[in-house]
Amino acid sequence: MLEIYNLTKKFGEKTAVDDLSITVQDGQICAFIGHNGAGKTTTLKCIAGILDFDKGEIRVDKIDIKDHPLEAKKILAYIPDNPDLYDHLKGIDYLNFIASIFDMSKEERKAKIEQYAKRLDIYNDLNTVISSYSHGMKQKLALVSGLIHKPSLLLLDEPFVGLDPICSHQFKEIMKELASEGVTIFYSTHVLDVAEKICSHVAIIKQGKLVKFGTMQEVTSDNSLENIFLELENEKHN
Numbered sequence: 001m002l003e004i005y006n007l008t009k010k011f012g013e014k015t016a017v018d019d020l021s022i023t024v025q026d027g028q029i030c031a032f033i034g035h036n037g038a039g040k041t042t043t044l045k046c047i048a049g050i051l052d053f054d055k056g057e058i059r060v061d062k063i064d065i066k067d068h069p070l071e072a073k074k075i076l077a078y079i080p081d082n083p084d085l086y087d088h089l090k091g092i093d094y095l096n097f098i099a100s101i102f103d104m105s106k107e108e109r110k111a112k113i114e115q116y117a118k119r120l121d122i123y124n125d126l127n128t129v130i131s132s133y134s135h136g137m138k139q140k141l142a143l144v145s146g147l148i149h150k151p152s153l154l155l156l157d158e159p160f161v162g163l164d165p166i167c168s169h170q171f172k173e174i175m176k177e178l179a180s181e182g183v184t185i186f187y188s189t190h191v192l193d194v195a196e197k198i199c200s201h202v203a204i205i206k207q208g209k210l211v212k213f214g215t216m217q218e219v220t221s222d223n224s225l226e227n228i229f230l231e232l233e234n235e236k237h238n
Contacts, residue, residue: 001026001153001184002047007056009042016042017053018208024186024201026152029179031195032188033229034205040188041081043205044155047186048078060153074102077151081158081188083142087131091122091141094130095148102149112148119170120144136162143171147178154178156187160194172198196225206232 002024009017017039024030034040045051047058049069058065060072086094092113099109117123122140130138139162146154154175160168175185176198189195195202202219204212211232212219220228 001028001061002186003057003059003062004043004047005057007043007046007053007058009039009046009051009053015208017046020056020205020208020210022203022210022213024184026184027179027182028201029175029185029199030187030201030203031199031225032186032203032205033190033192033195033225034188035233038205039208040205041157044078044080044157044186044188048076048155049073050078075151076153076155077146077149078155079142079146079157079159081161083138085130085138085141088129090129091126091133094141095126095145098145099148104149109148112150113144116144116147116174119174120167121170136164136167139163140167147174152183154183154185154187156185158189159187160189160191192224192226192229196220204229204232 004020004022007017007020032040046053049065060076063072065072095113120140122137199216202216
C-alpha cells in the first residue's frame with residue numbers, strides 16, 4: 001500500500017529526510033518513531049503530498065504521489081499533530097465539507113459521521129462552532145474527518161495527544177478494526193508503550209535516516225520498544 005523509495009527532503013542546507021526507504025503493506029499498523037526533529041512530520045507531509053521532495057519516489061497503492069497527486073490523495077487521510085480547522089464553522093459543517101470533497105453521498109456521510117463521532121464522544125458537540133472547542137475536541141473532530149471517507153491509507157502525526165483516556169482507548173480499537181479490514185496505518189508517536197501493543201511494524205528514524213525497520217517482534221526481540229529507542233538515542237551522544 002505505502003512504498004517509499006530513497007526519499008530525500010532538504011530545507012536549504014539541512015537534510016531533514018535522508019535516503020529513506022520503507023514499505024508498509026495492506027492491513028499493517030506501523031509506528032514511526034524518532035526524537036523531535038528527526039524527520040517524522042516531514043516524511044508524513046511528503047507522503048500526503050503537502051511537501052515536495054528532492055529525491056525518491058512515494059507510491060500509495062501503486063499511485064505515484066508526484067505524478068498523480070489527486071488520485072493518491074483520494075485514497076488517503078492525513079491528520080497533523082495540530083489540526084488547522086475552520087474555527088468559524090460548526091463541527092457538523094466542517095465534516096460535511098470534508099465529505100463533499102470526497103463525493104460522499106448524504107446517506108453514507110450521515111452514517112459515517114454518526115458512527116465515528118459517537119465513538120469518539122463528540123457527536124453531541126457537532127452543532128457547536130469549532131472556535132469553542134478545546135484542543136482535545138478539535139483533535140477528535142480532525143480524527144472523525146479523516147475516517148469518514150474510508151481511506152485506504154491513514155497517516156497520523158501524534159494522534160493520541162490531547163485525547164482523554166476513554167477516547168484514546170476507542171481510537172486504538174478503531175485503528176485495530178481498520179487494520180483488520182485492510183487499511184494501512186502509518187503514524188508517528190512518542191507513546192511507545194501504546195505503539196508496542198497495537199503496531200505490527202515499527203520504523204525508527206534518527207537525524208533523517210532510517211535506523212530500524214521491521215515487525216515489532218523483529219525490532220524489539222526480548223527487549224522493550226522504549227529500551228531499543230533509548231539505546232539508539234544514546235548512540236547519538238557517544
